[in-house]
Amino acid sequence: MLGAPNPVELPDGGTRQEFGALLRHWRRHAGWTQAQLGAAVGYDHTAVSRLEHGARRATPRLVRQIDELLGTGGELTRSHARAESAEGGRPALPPHLLRPPLPPGTGPVPAATPAAPVPASLPDHDVQCPLHGATGCQPPPPATAVALHAAFCADPAAPLDTDTVHALAAVLGAQLHSAERAVGERGPGGVIEGTLRAVVTRLADAPARHRRVLARLAAEHAHAAGSLRLHGGRPATAMACFDRALGWAALADDPTTQAAALSDMAVLGLLDDDPASAGDYAREIRRAAPGRHWSDALADLGEARATALAGDIRATVRHIGRARQHLDRPGTVAAEEHVPWLAPAALRLRVESGSSAALRDLAAATADPRLARRALTAATAALELLGDGQLPAARAMLTVRIADCHLCADDPHTALAALAPLLTPDRTPLPGFPALVRHELRGLRGRLATGADRWGPAAAEAAMRLGAGA
Incomplete structure (x- = not known):
């Protein structure tokens, strides 16, 4: 168990959890309930529970009072002194890591009732276990996982044990699966953001051995919350989530979550038409995970997108070539091979998709049909790497990009035909x-509208209808 002390053989040393275990031992030895002890010292029974779970710091005066009431001979005072000494040697966390990136919501955390089932194993859907990383583990059964998640979010004094950590990670994976069909702040986003606040609440007073686990949970939940905000069209709050995820991932020594957050921050730079910032975020990926081919591939891919937006053909082609070379080098698949988004096929999908976007941007800027055809080849390869029914948002994005590549190759008829699966019968984009x-x-x-004089009324009408459904 990660956070549940043995009630019979009390551990040695000096941490707040050990003091709490000793307090529980003496309270039970005296035959007192938590409510009775709380009433005797002027506290609510929940405060006693938090003391026993190590979730609250006791004052020396209170400890002496409990010593006298329970007749411990000063044992609690001595244990408390050891715990305070141990706490004094633990560096304080920066204030920004003790605050969630988003304001608190109203009411309790929504119940975790995902449309997708809780996964039977971890890692799952970009989520690693904070305890076992990429090596894999088995979370509790779905009903147990949901119950443990609810208890953790409802009671800051509830114990943090291995099953609870597994349950929090598994529920996060299930929420991300559900989010593929329900993008936005409600539903999966509400559960993820509420869980993040519950995790951060514990960080301030967490013992040293729990900090890394909680920080990793916070990093993964913050990155997931940012991703949902990004896909929901809220870039400012998405950036806040990604920035905080970086801090928690660094505290947890979690380079994969750092790389994921930095990749998404680079995308936000592109959406803001800021290639310099996008390139800076991409280069940071190498620093987050130095000496790893997958991080070099992601960094080169991000730099390719940034240099393409800046119109630098040579640099873009060079970075795309390097990203592809990294995929084929020995050692690309290392300890992270079981992390879904770093698996060889998924990483190749990212490289082909990113390459197609960079080449398409260059083709649009230069009106060079050769670049458009290269972009089309990469986009088609990326789409073929997606299994049937997988990642519908990515499939839709690649479908639009393929149509755009045809347009950049001066072929509006084929472009509109490729776009057809994403349009309603009246030729406007499907909602959602x-x-x-x-x-x-x-x-x-925009490219249809610009080329309407050359391509004729059909292009102008298509541009108008796409704008009506945007």
Whole structure:
């Protein structure tokens, strides 16, 4: 168990959890309930529970009072002194890591009732176990996982044990699965953000051995919350989530979450038409995970997107070539091979998708059909790497990009035909697309409108209809 002390053989040393275990031992030895002890010292029974779980710091005066009431011979005072001494040697966390990136919501954390089932094993859906990383583990059964998640979010004094940590990670994976069909702040986003606040609440007073676990949970939940905000069209709050995720991931020594957050921050730079910032975030990926081919591939890919937006053909082509070379080098698949988004096929999908976007941007800027055809090849390869029914948002984005590549190759007829699966019968976009898909649609619409004089009334009408559904 990660946080539940043995009630019979009390551990040695000096931490707040050990003091709490000793307090519980003497209270039970005296035959007192938590409510009775709380009433005797002027506290609510929940405060006694928090003391016994190590979630609250006791004052020396209170400890002496409990010593006398329970007849411990000063044992609690001595244990408390050891715990205070141990706490004194623990560096304080920076204030920004003790605050969630988003304001608190109203009411309790929504119940975790995902449309997708709680996974039977971890890692799952980009989520690693904070205890076992990429090596894999088995969370509790779904009903137990949901119950443990609810107890953790409802009671800051509830014990943090291995099953609870597994349950929190598994429920996060289930929420992300559900989010593929329900993008936005409600539903999965509400559960994830509420859980994040519950995790951060514990960080301030957490013992040293729990800090890394809680920080990793906070990092993964903050990154997930940011991703949902990004896809929901809320870039400012998404950036706040990603920035905080970086801090918690650094505290947890979690380079994969750092790389994921930095990759998304680079995307936000591109959406803001800020290639310099996008490139800076991409280069930081190498510093977060130095000496790893997967981080070099992601960094080169991000730099390719940034240099393409800046119109630098040579640099873009060079970075795309390097990203692809990293995929084929020995050692690309290391300890992270079981992390879904770093698996070889998923990483290749990212490289092909990012390459297609960079080449498409260059083709649009230069009106070079050769670049458009190269972009089309990469986008088609990325789409083929997606299994049937997988990642519908990514499939929609790649479909729009393929249409855009045809448009950049001066072939509007084929472009509109490729776009057809994403349109309603009246040729407007289907509702509910994530922000990144809408961004791609706006770019395609702008190029249709610009080329309408050359391509004729059909292009002008298509641009108008795409704008009506944007």
